[in-house]
Amino acid sequence: MREIKFRGKAIDHGKHHGSMVYGNLSVDESGTWIDCGTEQESEWVPVDPATVGQFIGFVDRDDRKIYQGDIVAVDCDCDPGYYGTCSHAPNLNIVIWDQTEASFSFRGIMFRADDMHADYTDMWDVVGNVYENPELLAPKEGADKRE
């Protein structure tokens, strides 16, 4: 079975405050909660619902679990020719849920979105997320912005 797991930013007043916590999700009239405890002992922590994202079932090349809202640098897949070496920078993508396609997907930050496909995960590197690394969302000086 695919692992079902969530992430969110803790809004407790204790040790987790402001950090990302990972585990089961519960939403009820008292708020949005993630259980970041152990198998033996639950530890439900209130989280900001706007920061909740699901584990998408893939890990990057460093075995880091990928969640909605993560920013993933994807290596260029151009063919520089037999003797060539690609010198293109990786392309930055945000992990989103695409309701139209009914799937998780990449949305390109500055350029095109890369294909999200199980065969390409060794080209992926999680470099942050949209909640903690807003600097990665800003176009770089002089960059050519495209839709």
Ligand SMILES: [Zn+2]
């Ligand atoms: Zn290239």
